[in-house]
Amino acid sequence: MGLTRRRFLRGVATTAAGAVLGGAAGRARAAPAPIKIGLLLPYSNVYAVLGESITDGLSLVFEQAGGTVAGRRVELIKEDDEVNPQVGLRKAKKLIESDGVDFLVGPVSSGVLAAIRDTVHQARQILIVANAGNDEISRDRCSRYIFRASFSNWQPNAPMGSWVAAHVAKEAYLVAPKYAAGFDMMRAFKETFVAAGGKVVGEDYTPFPVNEDFAPFLTKINQAAPKVVYAFFSGSQAVRFVRQYDEFGLRARSRLCGAGFLTESDVLPAEGQSALGIITGHFYSTLLDNPANKAFVRAFRATYARTPDGFAVQGNDSAQVIVH
Numbered sequence: 001m002g003l004t005r006r007r008f009l010r011g012v013a014t015t016a017a018g019a020v021l022g023g024a025a026g027r028a029r030a031a032p033a034p035i036k037i038g039l040l041l042p043y044s045n046v047y048a049v050l051g052e053s054i055t056d057g058l059s060l061v062f063e064q065a066g067g068t069v070a071g072r073r074v075e076l077i078k079e080d081d082e083v084n085p086q087v088g089l090r091k092a093k094k095l096i097e098s099d100g101v102d103f104l105v106g107p108v109s110s111g112v113l114a115a116i117r118d119t120v121h122q123a124r125q126i127l128i129v130a131n132a133g134n135d136e137i138s139r140d141r142c143s144r145y146i147f148r149a150s151f152s153n154w155q156p157n158a159p160m161g162s163w164v165a166a167h168v169a170k171e172a173y174l175v176a177p178k179y180a181a182g183f184d185m186m187r188a189f190k191e192t193f194v195a196a197g198g199k200v201v202g203e204d205y206t207p208f209p210v211n212e213d214f215a216p217f218l219t220k221i222n223q224a225a226p227k228v229v230y231a232f233f234s235g236s237q238a239v240r241f242v243r244q245y246d247e248f249g250l251r252a253r254s255r256l257c258g259a260g261f262l263t264e265s266d267v268l269p270a271e272g273q274s275a276l277g278i279i280t281g282h283f284y285s286t287l288l289d290n291p292a293n294k295a296f297v298r299a300f301r302a303t304y305a306r307t308p309d310g311f312a313v314q315g316n317d318s319a320q321v322i323v324h
Helices: 005-021 048-064 085-098 110-122 154-167 180-195 215-224 235-247 268-275 291-304 310-323
Strands: 035-041 072-080 103-105 127-129 146-148 171-177 199-206 228-231 255-259 279-281
Touching (some): 035 048, 035 085, 048 072, 048 235, 048 291, 085 103, 085 110, 110 127, 127 310, 154 180, 154 228, 154 255, 154 279, 199 215, 215 235, 235 268, 291 310
Parallel strands (some): 035 103, 103 127, 127 146, 171 199, 228 255, 255 279
16 A cells, blocks of 8 residues: 555644653643654755745745645754765764654755665655656655755756757857755756767866856857757855856857756846846746636745745645645
């Protein structure tokens, strides 16, 4: 018999009830134990704003549910993985072994997810992935205890490959951060871009998680003079890359395309005019015209006085999996 959310919650509730009924006769029934949810997200470093946005989207769902799930109070335990696989593994073990969380939500970094996968699987710990897009987690390293309420790295990029080849140009230079997500995303783009007749004229991977200066890579792009540059950057690195790309004068010569994180609403204001003309593909837009999205955008704006981004949606969807 497969493991489902309903069966999991029923089992936990039965255990709690058994403990209560085993107490002294006549004693007032104790309040059920809280449902502990461990948030393994970046609250510092390059992806800090992503972690906060996921947390806000998730918290909104529990607030709307009155702070309870299945009649039990929700307790959120936040841990900063610092976008560091070793730190993420240590924090995951703490949440599982010391805090005894019922659900683990996160992480953002594909590197962190790769590091914690085996620990989560061996502990039979329910993990709801709220961002990290490692393709392998949905393929060779899948686990019956790991669920996605988000994208895989293949999804935003493979459609862009064939589209760019058909509508923009057939010569592209690729650039992304040097970690699992960067490799996955460029591989997905190349898969369909080359199949559609495209040619990759250059490919670079930049330092991660810290990189203030893209000049060495932009110089190489300038020398290659490609018709298209396809990039993946997110958070503060997206802002720096887009601004420096414009400062190098590349915006007028090589069309910048990429995964939607490059122009997410969390970075677009800081990118300003430098973002004009960029073409990206993404899994979410606040303009999505359906009742559920309109209600979500209204509630998020009313609560946090800002517009939600794709990361907030992933946090919201992760919480919806638990609540419903």
